[in-house]
Amino acid sequence: MYLAELRAGGEWPFVLDLHPRLTVVVGLGHERSHRLAALVNGALCGRLDGLDGIVRVDGQEHRLTAELVAALGIPPEINVVLRASDLPGARVLEADDDPAPPPPPPPPPPEEPEESAELIDARLALLQAREARAGAELALAAGRIALDPDARPAMIAAEGALETARRKRGDAAERVRSTQAALDAARAEAAERRADTRAHADRRSALEGRRQELLTALGTTPTDPTPVAEALAELRRVEALPPRPVDEALALADAWTALQERRAQVPPPRVAPTSLVEAALETLEAARIEHTLAHEMARLDDLTPEDARDIEAAHAAVVEAGEKVENSRRPRPLARRRLEAVRAAEQGLLERLGLSSYHAYLLRTAPGLSTPVRQERADRADAALADAEAVWEELHAPAADDERAQELAAETNRVRAAAFDLLGDDPGVDVEGALRALRRPVDAEPACRELLAALDAVGASPETGADPAASASAWLAYADEDHARRAALQAELGGLQSDLDELAADAARSEDPDAPDAPDEQAAVTPAESSVTVQVFTRLEAQLDEARAAFEAATEREEVARRARNQASSRLENARSAELRVVSLCEELTGATAAHQQAAMRVEELEHSEVERRAAAAPALATPPMPRAPEVDLSEVEVDELEVYVLARLVGQRSVGQAGSLPLVIEDAFAGLPVETTEKAIGVLERFTAAFQLIYLSDDPEIEAWARLFGPKGASVRRFLSPQSLSAT
Template sequence: MKLTRLQDEHGGQSLELHPLVTVVTGLGPAARERVARAVSAIPCSGEPGLGGLVEAHGVVLDLTPENLDLLDLHDEVDVVVRSSDLPGSRIEGPATDSPADQPDDSPAVAAARRAYADNCEAYRILQEALEEALEEKALLEQALREEANAGPEHEPDQHGIGGGATSPEALALADELAALQARMAELEGQLGQEGRDIDVVTAWVDSARARLRAAESAVEVPVATAEDIESLERAHDEVLAAERKTEGRVGASRARRRLEEATRGQDELLAKMGFPTWSSYVMGAAHRGTDPDSQRELAEARREFERAEAEWAQLSAYIEADPDWSETLDGLERVHEQARLILGDVADDDVEQALRSHVVPEVEIHELAGLGGRLEDLETLVDARRSLLAAAQRSRDAAAIRLENLLGTGAPMTSEGAGAPEAAGTGPEAGGPSGTSAEAVEWYVLARLANQRAVSYAGSVPLVLDEPLKGWAFEDVSNVFDRLERMAEVVQVIYLSDDADVVSWGRELGEDRAAVVEAGARVFA
């Protein structure tokens, strides 16, 4: 889901937001809070306090609690990142050499320090393990793509020399695709029995769209070019000349035929330019756009198209809310993606047959099957390691809160765990406040983005960053901005900042990827 506009219905001010990245500058503190509160209301269908527009699956809706409720948004998700949320913001102080190096520590505090350090170390190890799995997965996918796009020299000999055979991986994928397509047909049949026939609704939308285009064309006043005008006036001269010849006694019959031909040519040109007669052309009165029947047809065509689109939107929402449909559609998307890795670009209707016909040299069969199997194992491993990392983060945060409570305000401790080693080049010397590492900030922001990827069937909800990196040198957290730009494909990013480096980053992304909005202090004040 994308937030495309925020507006103050009473003050008449508005912010137009880019679907990927928007950097908003010039907002005062009160306005920042209003923007943050409006976006925070989205995942729970709350009262945003501002008007606006949201877009979900091609349908644009007003930003209201009622419309958010229609999108099944009922989660309490924190969508605002502030500097106080970043690792190390609550527990600050210089790093120590070991968890037990504080002479005044009680046994409970010393134990809490060790637990926090152990949790941080576990989190770091899991981060590295996940990165290794993701890197290996990317390399395998690249290898399969290269094999799929290999030139003719990699194809088996047509006479069997060199030994060609059907790919077992492709056959298994074709069987899975056939099963998913059969399940899709079954679900479509169930919809039809409920009076929600997809083919009927699709045909209605197509028919209504065609009718609307025809009606719009009928009332559209054509624009005559200089060439059209010259052709028409030349045709009219021919009509006048033919009329004069019909008045003579010799060749009158032939002259009348010539007059008919000239008149027909003139009428065709008049119709093309939107004029019923030569007189109307001279008077400058085109018949298009003024005919009451045409105007009535246009109005009816628009109403029918709106009804058809509303029916399609309702059917789409019904499908996306159904878990069986979601599972089947997700399966089809996954199978088609894997098929593209094997086959390259193939029309959807031809994928199953292309998979069943896909032949590779026998010497490569076992190697490719091994690659495909390893890729499936890696996908499972990546999912498992992501879950472990999320659990480790929760455990680390809980340990940090326990230690903070034991220490009280201002107690000495590192942000990444007392005694836990910091990554090279990412400690306090890298420009981070409170001893926080840039790597820790990067992973925290990634975790927040991941938490908002799938809030309901409407998809993701926007992430607001309210100057969270203030005090950091831009070059030290450049990876964070790179992550934001890449993840904006799935989670819309709204960055509230007056920092010149952040504004420059937004402009450098280009208009296709981002927008920089200079709001001014009076907007939403």
């Protein structure tokens, strides 16, 4: 909330418009400032006392009434005036003599009729019209003094001088251009001759530089790929060998055969019926077959999703490499090596995961069998195999008193257990056949170490964990590309040598004057021709310096003439503006005079009406004495306490009811303080001008100058010219 306008009638009529941020009111004096501050504080508390005004709340204008103050929730006891006596450390001075007791109050007289607002507005309009007429008269006198009758002849003379200077400057510029063109032509001709003599040298230098680059690139001895290729072929040969029988399995098979022969020599303690034995054997064989198949299917559970992705990626690489070889009419060795490398990588991955081929992987991943079903089938197969083996052992179990048969049975179980550990699975009935059929791949570790040594010898050692065969294939492909690159460089070197030989032949023909095909343009420049060229350059440069000096002098004269013309033009423009200004001021003076006459007639008419109205009213009472502000001693005011107090007053008025922030009236509270203390207090107020409306009542010119620093958008100064008038400055 902020006050936009205040109006008062009665014995002290005035109209005061206020700035929404900072308003400094000067010209009131001590007592009237005290009275105005009390009027503003009373109005904001709901006690208008003949004061009228306009306030703005949330962008809306409202008339200042007691009802509005109550509706906004402003407490009736609030104090929005900051006086010197309120400052911390201030001491109110008391008079030496006690004042006489006041006389008894007279009976209340009848209320005096107030002066009409229309008369107040008319008097203010008359004062403004008088000031406007005086300003128009002063402006008209100043405009007539500014008239210049000699401006037009001076402008004509300046235009003629400028045209003459421009013509002379154009002649000097043409002379400079012609001389510069002749000098440029001579220099271009000499440069062309020098360029012809340097062309062959520059080209020869460039060819020699490129030749040295090619020799440097071809200087290193190429690495022989034969050891790496042979080591890689040996590794692949070893990996391609068929698996070999295991000596430990063969020895265990011989022991099994001998044990069976010994068991055959021992008569059976009892003979079970043939039909029962055959049925038990058939059941045992079927249980073993089902056990093998179920565990083969269940073993797929050990494959993780990452293993399945690796198998699919390796097979896709094999398919892609095979298509490149098949689709090419003449497959390159690099493509075949790539195919062999990816096949070896796929087979190694399958063997590591316990798969014989990609087809076996597809069979194991065939749809229709989920993980729980496979595991349940494996569990049933294990139970069925255990039951069948128990029945078989029961049918062939020796008598309890046959110690030899029991020892052979124990030895048989031990050999079967050893065969199970070696094979990794139950060998079934044919233990000997399973052991003799066991094969293991040939150890490729020596060939792999030989390949790593060959790669290390050529400086292509693979990283830890990398496939040596793939690294060797990649290096051999790089070696093929390096060979092709060296061949291309060798061919380019031969072409450069031919160009150098041709340039040498051209240089020899140019140096030989008797050569029939020596061009005249490439002949050496003689000393006489060189001397003549220097003389021509010297003469043309001297002429160019003279032409430039003349051009600079003409330019300076033209600049002087242009400045004179500009001054004359400005003088003529000012004279024309003065003439138009005089005409306009005459019209303004006529209007101001007419407005002043109308305002005077209106005031005279309203004053006559006011006299008649007052005559009909009761006699007016004597004007009550102006209240006096107390004298205050500010010598004990501290800067820090003052800043805190001012900040507290601002915070206390920041949010009051529905009005928000209330205006703060400063009744010349800082007068008499030291300059530094006043600046500190003013600094606190300055920081809050955007959030509060400040009304500063003071006749101090420093306060007025401080307000003018904010400009018209941040502050305004209102000056009382007389008890009944107010003018904004």
